[in-house]
Amino acid sequence: MDKKHEFLIQVDGEKIKAVEGQTIAAAILSSGRVGFRKTKTKRMRGPYCGMGVCYECRMTVNGVENLRTCVTKAEPGCIVETQDDTLLLGDKNETG
C-alpha cells in the first residue's frame, strides 16, 4: 500500500480514508459501513450492483444529489452525505 496517495473524505461529518483512484463507495465500504441511504419506508440500502445500474448507492456529494457513489471517484476533502427519502414525503415525516 502506498501511503502518499491516501487522503481524507468526509462522510456525514465523519472523516474516513480514501485512496487516489478509489470510488466513494469503496472508500465507505472500507470504513466498515454498508448502509448508504434511507428509503421512504425508513429502510437502509447500500451498494448492490457496483456498476452504476441499480442506483442503490446514491448519495449527496459536495451538494450534488443522487450521485452513484460506485462510479464516482473520491476526491480529497469531498463532502458526502446520506440521502433520506423519508424527508421527500414532506409534512408527514418531519421527525428530524
Place this chain on the structure above:
Amino acid sequence: MKQVDGVIVGGGPAGIAASIEMTRRGLSPVLIDENDMLGGKVLKEKEVLWAHPPNRFEYKIKKELFDQFNTISNKITIVKNAMVWGIFDGNIVAYSSVVNGKNISTELKAKKIIIATGAIERSVPFEGWTLPGIYTIGGLNSLVKEQRNFSGQKFLIAGAGPLLLVLANNLIKAGAEIEAIVDASSFLEVMLKSPSLVTCKGPLWIGFRYLRNIRRHKIPILRSRVVTSASGDNQLERVVITKVDKNWKAISGTEKEYSVNRLAVGYHLAPDTGLTRLCGCEHLYDKKYGYWYVKHDSNMATTVPGVFVAGDGASVLGYPAAIAQGRITGLAVSRELGVLEEEGWSEIQDLNRQLKKLEKFGSALRDLSAPRAGLFDSITDDTIICRCEEITFKDIKQAILSNNVTDVNHLKRITRSGMGHCQGRYCGQFIGKIISLLTKTESDPGVFTVRYPVKPIPLESLWDE
C-alpha cells in the same frame, strides 16, 4: 450538431476492439464510456487494484488489446464519465457529462452507432435481498478490487456459475474471510457439461486454478443449495441456505442458517438491452434462459439500419468473445462506409468461426448458471420485487390477480414497479416470469417499454442556455 463517422457506446473489450478496427481503416469514431477508466468491468486500463493483478490469461489478452488501442487512441475522440441517455432516429446520440462543474447534454450525429454496453447480472428476489451488505456477484467483484479493509466482514458467496469462483479468488487475494461458496447446480451437472467446457482451454485452466486455491484456503463449496432468505437489523446479519432439487426449488426442512454480514449472490448475466430497445431494434426472447436479447446478423448489425451491437450486450459470452464481436462490428461498419479492404471481408468470417467455438463454451456455462423456475417458489409475500419503489410480491400478486394483468407494462402502470431509478433493470428481468407463473400462462408477458432518458440524468443538463 457535430457529425462523426461513428459513435461507440461503451469502452469495454467490445467497444475498444471496434474502435481499433475502425481507426485502422481511417475512420475516427467517438468512444463514450460511463466510467473514468476504459476496459469495462473486466479489463480496466489501470488496475486500481493493489491486492491482485490479473491472471496470466487475462493479462495477455488485456495487454494485446491495450497495446493495439494505444497506437490509435490519439486518432479517436474518447469521452469518459459520460452517460448516453438517448439515441434518436437511429443516428443521433445524446450524452450527459459534467463540463466545468456543470451537467450538460451533447448530441452527435453519427453515420454508424455501435452499442457495446455489456451485461447486467441476473438476480432473483428472495426475502431480505435489499439489506445493506448484500451485493450481486459482479458488483462485489468490482468493489472488492478497490476496497482496502475487510476486518469484521464475513462473506458468503451464493448463486451459480463460474463468477462465484472468480469472486472467491479475488476475496481471498484481498484477505477477506469467506464462510462458504454456495452453488445451485449439482456436481453431476458440472461433470456432464465438461465435454463442452474443455473446448476453451484458457478459461478452463483458470477455473481449475481458482478451485485449487479455494481448496487450499479450506473454503467449503456447497452444491445444490441456494439462498432462500436473509435478515438483519438495517444490515445483513443472517442468511438461510436451503437444499434444492434440479429445478432449484427449495426442499423444505433442509434450511440452515449462517451468521454472515456480507453476501454476494447472482445467477449469471443477461445483455443490457436498454439502448437497443430505445432504438427500436427487434429483440428476441430466449425461453430456455428467460431473457431478452437484440436480434443481430453475423455482421453484428441490428434490425435498425446503422445500429450495431457487440459484446456481452449482444450475447453473454465473456471478454474473448466480446473482443471478437467488437472487431467484427468495426470491420462491418468500415465495409458499410466503403473503406474496408478486400482481406477485411474474410477476417469477418474468421472471427465468426472463432465465435462459434466460444458460443459452445458460453452456452454450457449458461446452462449451469442461468436462474431456474424453482427459485421463484421461495419468494414470500413480504419479498420486495421492485427495489426502487419498494413493491412487495403481495402488492404484485394482488395487482395481477385483481386486474387480469397479462403484460409487464400494464403491471407497471398499476403498481409503479419498474418506474424507479434503475428503470426496471432489475425487476424487469423477472417480472414477466412472475406474471406467467401467477397467471399460469405460457404466453409472453412482454418487456418494459424503454423511455428517454434511458438512465436518470440531472434536469439541468437539458437546459438550453
